[in-house]
Amino acid sequence: MANIKDVAERAGVSVATVSRVLNGHSPVAETRDRVLAAVRELGYRPNSVARALRTARTGALGLIISDLTNPFFTELADAVEDAARSLGYSLVIGNAGERPEQQDDYIRTLLDRRIDGLLVSSAGSGSAMLREVVASGTPLVLLDRSVPGIDAPCVRADGRAALTELAGHLAALGRRRPAIIVAPAGTPTGDERLALFRTALADHGIPLPDERVGATPDLQPTGGRQMMRGFLDLPEPPDAVLATDNLMALGALDELRARGLRVPDDMALVVYDDVPWFAHTDPPLTAIAQPTRELGRAAVRALLARIEGRPAESVLLPARLVPRRSCGEPTAG
Amino acid sequence: MANIKDVAERAGVSVATVSRVLNGHSPVAETRDRVLAAVRELGYRPNSVARALRTARTGALGLIISDLTNPFFTELADAVEDAARSLGYSLVIGNAGERPEQQDDYIRTLLDRRIDGLLVSSAGSGSAMLREVVASGTPLVLLDRSVPGIDAPCVRADGRAALTELAGHLAALGRRRPAIIVAPAGTPTGDERLALFRTALADHGIPLPDERVGATPDLQPTGGRQMMRGFLDLPEPPDAVLATDNLMALGALDELRARGLRVPDDMALVVYDDVPWFAHTDPPLTAIAQPTRELGRAAVRALLARIEGRPAESVLLPARLVPRRSCGEPTAG
DNA sequence: CGTGTGTGTGTAATCGTTTTCACGGGGTGC
DNA sequence: GCACCCCGTGAAAACGATTACACACACACG
Numbered sequence: 001m002a003n004i005k006d007v008a009e010r011a012g013v014s015v016a017t018v019s020r021v022l023n024g025h026s027p028v029a030e031t032r033d034r035v036l037a038a039v040r041e042l043g044y045r046p047n048s049v050a051r052a053l054r055t056a057r058t059g060a061l062g063l064i065i066s067d068l069t070n071p072f073f074t075e076l077a078d079a080v081e082d083a084a085r086s087l088g089y090s091l092v093i094g095n096a097g098e099r100p101e102q103q104d105d106y107i108r109t110l111l112d113r114r115i116d117g118l119l120v121s122s123a124g125s126g127s128a129m130l131r132e133v134v135a136s137g138t139p140l141v142l143l144d145r146s147v148p149g150i151d152a153p154c155v156r157a158d159g160r161a162a163l164t165e166l167a168g169h170l171a172a173l174g175r176r177r178p179a180i181i182v183a184p185a186g187t188p189t190g191d192e193r194l195a196l197f198r199t200a201l202a203d204h205g206i207p208l209p210d211e212r213v214g215a216t217p218d219l220q221p222t223g224g225r226q227m228m229r230g231f232l233d234l235p236e237p238p239d240a241v242l243a244t245d246n247l248m249a250l251g252a253l254d255e256l257r258a259r260g261l262r263v264p265d266d267m268a269l270v271v272y273d274d275v276p277w278f279a280h281t282d283p284p285l286t287a288i289a290q291p292t293r294e295l296g297r298a299a300v301r302a303l304l305a306r307i308e309g310r311p312a313e314s315v316l317l318p319a320r321l322v323p324r325r326s327c328g329e330p331t332a333g
Numbered sequence: 334m335a336n337i338k339d340v341a342e343r344a345g346v347s348v349a350t351v352s353r354v355l356n357g358h359s360p361v362a363e364t365r366d367r368v369l370a371a372v373r374e375l376g377y378r379p380n381s382v383a384r385a386l387r388t389a390r391t392g393a394l395g396l397i398i399s400d401l402t403n404p405f406f407t408e409l410a411d412a413v414e415d416a417a418r419s420l421g422y423s424l425v426i427g428n429a430g431e432r433p434e435q436q437d438d439y440i441r442t443l444l445d446r447r448i449d450g451l452l453v454s455s456a457g458s459g460s461a462m463l464r465e466v467v468a469s470g471t472p473l474v475l476l477d478r479s480v481p482g483i484d485a486p487c488v489r490a491d492g493r494a495a496l497t498e499l500a501g502h503l504a505a506l507g508r509r510r511p512a513i514i515v516a517p518a519g520t521p522t523g524d525e526r527l528a529l530f531r532t533a534l535a536d537h538g539i540p541l542p543d544e545r546v547g548a549t550p551d552l553q554p555t556g557g558r559q560m561m562r563g564f565l566d567l568p569e570p571p572d573a574v575l576a577t578d579n580l581m582a583l584g585a586l587d588e589l590r591a592r593g594l595r596v597p598d599d600m601a602l603v604v605y606d607d608v609p610w611f612a613h614t615d616p617p618l619t620a621i622a623q624p625t626r627e628l629g630r631a632a633v634r635a636l637l638a639r640i641e642g643r644p645a646e647s648v649l650l651p652a653r654l655v656p657r658r659s660c661g662e663p664t665a666g
Numbered sequence: 667c668g669t670g671t672g673t674g675t676g677t678a679a680t681c682g683t684t685t686t687c688a689c690g691g692g693g694t695g696c
Numbered sequence: 697g698c699a700c701c702c703c704g705t706g707a708a709a710a711c712g713a714t715t716a717c718a719c720a721c722a723c724a725c726g
Contacts, residue, residue: 001469003682014706019684026704048445049391050682052382053711060425060446068411069609071404078401081428090442092393093426095414109423112381113393136334221613250613257615276402280554280583282590282615336712347676352714359674383712386681 002042011038022046052114061089061303062110062118064103066145068095070219071275072246072292073121076144079296080119087304089116096122098219104129111136117303119143139306143299145189153306155299155315157290159272160196162319166270166288167200169321170240173328175268179212179238181227181248183219190215193244193272212238216248224248228255240268240327246275249285268327284324291317335375344371355379385447394422394636395443395451397436399478401428403552404608405579405625406454409477412629413452420637422449429455431552437462444469450636452476472639476632479521486639488632488648490623492605493529495652499603499621500533502654503573506661508601512545512571514560514581516552523548526577526605545571549581557581561588573601573660579608582618597661607655617657624650 008015011034020026021035038044052058061084065073077093084091092115094106103122107129110118117139120130130150133140142154170178180197183190198208214230216223224243231238232255243249249271256267263269263283271278274289298315305312341348344367353359354368371377385391394417398406410426417424425448427439436455440462443451450472453463463483466473475487503511513530516523531541547563549556557576561584564571576582582604589600596602596616604611607622631648638645 005682015683016685016706016708017704020705023684025685029704031704045441045445047386047447047682049382049385049447050711051684053380053386053713054682054684056711058382068414069404069407071402071407074402074404074407078428081401081426082430085439090425090427090439090446092423093414094423095411097415106418106423108378112378113423114380114382221609250610254613276554277583277610280587338712348713349676349678349715350674353675356714358715362674364674380712383681384714386683387712387714389681 001047002044003047004044006042007035007038007044010042011035056114058114058116059089060092060113060115061300062092062094062107062113062115063143064094064096064106064110064118064120064122066096066098066103066121067219068093068097070245070247071277072273072290073144075275075292076121076296079293080143080300081296082293083297083300087300089300107133111138117141117307119299119303120147121145122147139303141299141303141306141312144295148188153302153312153314155295155302156317157295157319158316159193159288159290159319160200162288162321163193163196164200164203165321166242167197167204167206169286169323169327170201170268170270171204171206173268175240175327176206177212177236177238178206178208178240178242179214179231180208181214181216181224181241181243181252183244184215184217190244197242219245219247221247221251221254224251225255226251228252232259232261238267240270242270242272244272246271246273246278249278253281263326264328270327274322279324283326285326286324287322288319289322290319334380335377336380337377339375340368340371340377343375344368389447391447391449392422393425393446393448394633395425395427395440395446395448396476397427397429397439397443397451397453397455399429399431399436399454400552401426401430403578403580404610405606405623408608408625409454409629412626413476413633415626416630416633420633422633440466444471450474450640452632452636453480454478455480472636474632474636474639474645477522477628481521486635486645486647488628488635489650490628490652491649492526492621492652493533495621495654496526496529497533497536498654499575500530500537500539502619502656502660503534503601504537504539506601508573508660509539510545510569510571511539511541511573511575512547512564513541514547514549514557514574514576514585516577517548517550523577530575552578552580554580554584554587557584558588559584561585565592565594571600573603575603575605577605579604579606579611582611586614596659601660603660612657616659618659619657620655621652622655623652 004015004018008018013031017031018035021032063080065077067073081091096103118133119141121143122145127147127149130147140152142152144156146154180194182194201208214227216227241252243252256263261267270286272288274287278285278287294317302312337348337351341351346364350364351368354365396413398410400406414424429436451466452474454476455478460480460482463480473485475485477489479487511534513527515527534541547560549560574585576585594600603619605621607620611618611620627650635645
């Protein structure tokens with residue numbers, strides 16, 4: 001591939017001039033055309049590795065995502081990618097696969113590659129490595145999941161309003177024994193959703209006893225199915241279940257079908273994260289929709305602020321309730 | 334961040350020695366420990382940008398994917414990422430979003446970044462830029478979709494056996510008027526699936542007239558829904574529909590529900606690509622499963638062969654039929 | 667005892683850019 | 697007509713690594 005020296009020779013100028021023309025630095029009037037012609041003829045493209053070495057800017061952002069096959073994170077990644085691209089950055093995606101050690105490994109590689117900034121949707125306790133990121137001075141923004149003890153802005157959705165609305169929704173429909181399926185205790189996201197849901201229900205005089213709180217080891221369908229099984233085997237089974245992650249809801253739905261129970265007649269079902277698929281299930285599932293694309297955009301914006309040395313504060317965007325038919329209300333799907 | 338010179342000074346050796354120790358080049362016996370100690374103390378990590386410039390190897394692979402929100406491609410990306418990582422490469426993902434010009438744009442950026450090799454699951458007619466990739470000498474492997482006129486190995490699934498089996502399956506279940514929903518004519522994948530399905534049906538004496546071939550403009554649910562609508566409005570509607578992409582199947586399913594038709598009683602439904610979700614629909618959908626993870630692995634393997642100068646030939650892995658209940662056979666879901 | 671071989675190390679060139687610094691020339695202000 | 701300034705340009709120094717080459721030393725062999 002042609003390099004800048006080839007272009008310079010062909011245009012009869014020095015490499016410095018070529019560089020300046022290409023970066024629009026000094027508005028060179030007449031040589032400019034010669035240089036551009038040479039560039040065109042040779043099909044020259046600047047080597048961004050060399051440029052990165054010199055300028056200490058790679059033009060790439062890193063995104064660590066906890067599970068690439070989870071539609072919520074996929075949409076998030078898609079949004080981030082879009083936003084980054086439109087600002088001239090490309091995106092290196094690292095898939096942590098919910099395994100902290102793999103996450104650490106990936107973060108290290110990204111630091112070695114001198115990405116300009118890092119977005120992390122953390123898989124649990126990767127805080128040791130995250131501390132190193134902060135120490136290294138690489139701009140960092142947390143996404144969807146906050147990490148205690150890490151001093152970086154966090155962009156995520158606030159479920160309070162939606163969960164409050166949901167509690168009212170369920171109460172109005174006569175559901176009195178709600179249950180919730182959450183991530184294992186200690187996961188900030190899970191704990192928070194549980195707490196918010198519980199207090200929201202309390203406002204309507206509805207209790208959420210521990211027997212109707214199921215913590216799954218993983219965020220997969222099987223976990224959701226197990227929890228649902230446990231609920232149905234209770235002496236007094238719940239009449240509504242909130243699954244706090246979309247994959248778990250699928251498993252829960254399976255168990256209901258396997259027992260021949262109908263949604264919403266025998267059981268109301270609500271899912272956290274409104275991935276497009278849930279509009280196509282039977283019945284369409286009532287969901288708590290996080291503003292996924294906005295989250296992605298806001299995160300990139302915050303990260304860019306940090307990169308450019310401006311201050312960036314945390315962002316909390318409201319999630320909202322999307323009522324469909326899975327709780328009993330006759331709403332259009 | 335500390336650089337190699339800092340390490341050299343601290344260890345009282347030259348930068349060359351440090352480099353050699355770190356790359357295991359000459360087995361330096363005694364100074365080795367001093368160097369490693371210095372590395373540890375300073376928390377030194379080699380700058381891969383500088384290394385890439387000097388060695389002309391970045392240790393990164395590029396993956397262009399046509400739609401990051403399509404579960405089939407997501408799983409593919411996940412598999413590729415896994416394979417790449419386990420071989421010490423990291424992955425830069427470019428999401429073409431089914432738009433050729435965005436795809437070209439991304440390919441160019443990846444070339445500028447001097448990735449060591451490129452995997453492309455092409456969104457249609459990006460062949461101009463692909464030709465440039467070939468010309469640039471960057472190792473290229475096509476994934477899932479072949480591109481006419483591009484001389485590069487292609488890794489994809491062969492649907493022949495599965496579609497043959499499907500034809501037999503449908504025939505045995507008494508379905509006589511099959512239909513198919515495909516990508517627009519001219520898309521290699523769509524054309525091929527159509528042709529294979531048609532000949533497979535012919536072997537059972539079942540015709541596939543053009544009126545029961547629906548080509549959608551996009552691969553989205555809405556397209557699938559429109560096609561299904563068209564089929565149902567025929568004087569003689571089909572009694573079985575094969576959707577050749579997973580998202581289109583969702584839309585088709587919606588239309589059936591909207592009309593109160595039941596699967597499989599009123600209509601058999603089969604979907605191409607067995608994304609996990611289809612095991613959880615009601616009823617579970619019979620699917621043609623592509624060996625997604627194997628495809629990803631094989632593609633990375635082929636790409637590495639090219640990178641290392643070994644020859645790599647195209648790979649064709651068999652897809653297989655996963656019968657579930659959506660065609661009427663009483664099979665466990 | 668001198669020469670050859672091998673091992674371990676340092677010096678310096680190199681990768682392809684950007685950018686600082688210096689320089690030459692043409693214009694303007696006095 | 698002289699001093700000054702500004703603008704466009706080129707030469708050369710970075711950036712941080714790898715690696716070709718040379719050198720110094722120790723040892724063995726003739």
